[in-house]
Amino acid sequence: MKILKSFGYLLGLPLILLAWWWLATSGAPNFFVPTPAKLLTTFVETWFGERMLTDVLPSIMRLVVGVLAAIVLGIVLGLAVGLNRTLRAVTEPVFEFFRALPPPVLVPVLMLLVGINDGMKVAVIISGCIWPVLLNTIEGVRSIDPVQNETSRSYGITGFSRIRYQILPSATPTIMAGVRQALSIGLILMVISEMFASSSGLGFTIVQFQRSFAVPEMWSGIVVLGLIGVALSFIFQWVQRRVLRWYHGLKEVENAV
Amino acid sequence: MTQATEPSTRAAAKAKASRLPSKGLPKWVLGLIGIVVFLGFWELMPALGVVQAKYLPPASEVIAALATDLGLTAFWVAVGDTMAAWAIGLAIAVAAALVLGLVIGMSPFLRRFTNSTIEFLRPIPSVALIPLAVLLFGIKIESSLLLIVYACFWQVLIQVLYGVADVDNVAMQTARSYGFSYAQRVRDVVFPTMLPYLMTGIRLAASVALILAITAELLIGSPGLGKEIALAQSGGAISGMYALILATGFLGVAINGVTRVVEKRVLSWHPSVRGEATA
Numbered sequence: 001m002k003i004l005k006s007f008g009y010l011l012g013l014p015l016i017l018l019a020w021w022w023l024a025t026s027g028a029p030n031f032f033v034p035t036p037a038k039l040l041t042t043f044v045e046t047w048f049g050e051r052m053l054t055d056v057l058p059s060i061m062r063l064v065v066g067v068l069a070a071i072v073l074g075i076v077l078g079l080a081v082g083l084n085r086t087l088r089a090v091t092e093p094v095f096e097f098f099r100a101l102p103p104p105v106l107v108p109v110l111m112l113l114v115g116i117n118d119g120m121k122v123a124v125i126i127s128g129c130i131w132p133v134l135l136n137t138i139e140g141v142r143s144i145d146p147v148q149n150e151t152s153r154s155y156g157i158t159g160f161s162r163i164r165y166q167i168l169p170s171a172t173p174t175i176m177a178g179v180r181q182a183l184s185i186g187l188i189l190m191v192i193s194e195m196f197a198s199s200s201g202l203g204f205t206i207v208q209f210q211r212s213f214a215v216p217e218m219w220s221g222i223v224v225l226g227l228i229g230v231a232l233s234f235i236f237q238w239v240q241r242r243v244l245r246w247y248h249g250l251k252e253v254e255n256a257v
Numbered sequence: 258m259t260q261a262t263e264p265s266t267r268a269a270a271k272a273k274a275s276r277l278p279s280k281g282l283p284k285w286v287l288g289l290i291g292i293v294v295f296l297g298f299w300e301l302m303p304a305l306g307v308v309q310a311k312y313l314p315p316a317s318e319v320i321a322a323l324a325t326d327l328g329l330t331a332f333w334v335a336v337g338d339t340m341a342a343w344a345i346g347l348a349i350a351v352a353a354a355l356v357l358g359l360v361i362g363m364s365p366f367l368r369r370f371t372n373s374t375i376e377f378l379r380p381i382p383s384v385a386l387i388p389l390a391v392l393l394f395g396i397k398i399e400s401s402l403l404l405i406v407y408a409c410f411w412q413v414l415i416q417v418l419y420g421v422a423d424v425d426n427v428a429m430q431t432a433r434s435y436g437f438s439y440a441q442r443v444r445d446v447v448f449p450t451m452l453p454y455l456m457t458g459i460r461l462a463a464s465v466a467l468i469l470a471i472t473a474e475l476l477i478g479s480p481g482l483g484k485e486i487a488l489a490q491s492g493g494a495i496s497g498m499y500a501l502i503l504a505t506g507f508l509g510v511a512i513n514g515v516t517r518v519v520e521k522r523v524l525s526w527h528p529s530v531r532g533e534a535t536a
Contacts, residue, residue, distance in 0.1 A: 009369045017374070032392065089287035094295045100464070100509030102471040105483070105502045108490040112312040184382065188472070191384045195476055203384075210388030218388050225385035233380035 034216040043220040051205065056224065059190055059202040062118060066125025067186040071179055074130045078137025078175075079163060088138060099135055103128030103185055107196045121193040121201075128189045129182035136178025140171030173247050176240050183232050191225065314496040322500035332485075336504070339481035342398050342470045343463075343512075346405025350466075351459055354410050358417025359443060359451075368418070379415065383408035383469060391477055398480065401473035408469050409462035416458030420451030453524055460516040467509055482508075 018036060025035040034042070047056065081087050106127050114120040144167060152158075152166045194203030206221035241248075282290075296316045303310035326332040361367045383404045390400040424447050432446045474483025482505055489498035 010373045013370055013374045014377070086287060089284045090291035090294070092284075092291065093288040094291050096513075097506050097510060100513050101502070101506035102468040102509060104468065104472040104475055105486055105505055107475070108486060108498060109502065112490075112495065113308060184380070185468075187382045188384045188468070191382065191387075192472060192476060195384075195387065206385075206388050210391055213392075215392070218392070222385045222389065226381035229380035229382045229385075230377060233376075 042216040063190040066122045070126045070129035074133025082138040082141030099131040124193045129186045132178040132181035140174030319499040322496040342401040347466045350406045350409035354413035362421025379411040396478045404469045405466045412462040413458035416454040420454030424450045456520040
């Protein structure tokens with residue numbers, strides 16, 4: 001009974017929405033909105049075939065490479081800057097500017113500097129995603145509890161082991177918040193870099209469908225992007241739960257007191 | 258670092274920390290140095306031939322182009338268009354998210370009932386809607402609005418839901434036993450607890466809205482700074498393009514600054530802000 005109830009909660013609204021969509025479209029055919037059945041068949045026909053290899057997977061590869069590189073670079077640079085008070089003050093205004101710069105404007109810039117190729121698309125993703133990670137790492141390192149710093153200093157924990165066992169763990173919750181922002185920016189930039197100047201990739205294909213008024217195909221492309229977004233968010237939540245298990249445990253203990 | 262030197266370095270560090278505000282360079286001077294170094298680097302890159310000047314003009318040229326832009330009506334019209342899309346989109350998203358968030362958050366049933374749908378719709382990137390926007394609205398401002406509203410709505414809604422969930426049970430039950438009506442409970446119990454969350458949501462949404470306003474203009478060609486950037490780029494006005502990009506950066510900085518000030522003002526009564534002020 002209890003399982004049934006939670007299933008009802010989980011699927012109730014989605015099913016109602018699906019039924020509503022089906023009812024709304026099954027009467028008079030609407031040019032802009034395909035019926036659910038039509039969308040499903042188009043989805044399978046369009047994406048499960050050659051396109052998977054030529055457009056979808058390369059796009060996802062670029063996204064993964066770009067985001068991972070941005071995370072690694074952001075954390076390394078963030079540690080270097082965050083641990084040095086002077087460096088932090090020197091870089092702050094410039095970094096704040098780059099964080100405030102809307103990342104999509106980087107596409108035309110990198111098109112000029114790198115040219116139109118895969119490297120450009122990865123460079124766009126890196127240069128857009130690095131700022132939230134970098135600035136959150138700096139902030140995380142800066143706001144470490146001073147007692148912790150003094151403790152590790154009096155125990156003579158320095159250098160790599162201090163970074164590995166004290167600084168990185170205490171900055172991780174802040175860093176993860178930055179990674180989350182970086183993921184959604186990365187997905188946006190993946191699509192935009194392909195819409196702007198490309199002859200392959202997800203973004204290009206979807207725009208192509210829209211320009212040729214292939215409406216059900218266009219919708220199926222939107223669904224693909226949506227699924228990628230949802231998948232990324234699940235992966236992120238899974239990683240976050242693992243990485244921050246100690247942190248959530250600590251919070252629970254603190255809140256219980 | 259050996260054991261013997263440990264106490265003395267610590268004392269020195271402490272002394273240094275207490276001395277810092279008076280001695281050593283103040284923070285804004287260091288920041289200024291950073292900006293100057295960055296601009297100098299930018300100026301030298303094309304001069305030394307690291308990149309070609311036709312792809313990355315020196316900083317001086319770009320700043321000069323920006324200065325000319327500042328005197329042009331067309332530039333301010335573009336800024337106005339971008340900011341109009343930003344403001345209208347943000348306002349619609351915040352209003353819708355606030356109302357829906359309160360209604361859903363106040364009812365445990367609705368919260369559970371909508372959870373799976375919200376978690377599924379939220380991560381869908383709003384750029385996925387670009388083709389739909391083009392199909393429905395073409396290059397009108399509504400295209401930008403569709404993207405902005407979709408992206409900002411979830412940011413604010415999630416924060417409002419967190420905020421409502423954070424309401425103290427005892428306060429809620431007290432209000433109920435004193436016979437507070439639904440509207441009174443929302444106004445006097447839920448709203449004060451939720452406000453910091455709402456402000457966080459608005460602050461995040463404000464920068465997201467700018468990103469999407471520029472994106473829509475860049476890709477779809479709805480009027481605004483992004484469209485001007487695309488035009489400058491395709492027309493080969495490279496320093497003009499960099500100048501416009503600088504301008505979008507300054508807009509972003511201004512939006513971040515203003516939202517931070519507004520957040521502080523609105524929450525001046527809240528312990529989190531009061532604590533920050535005294536610390």
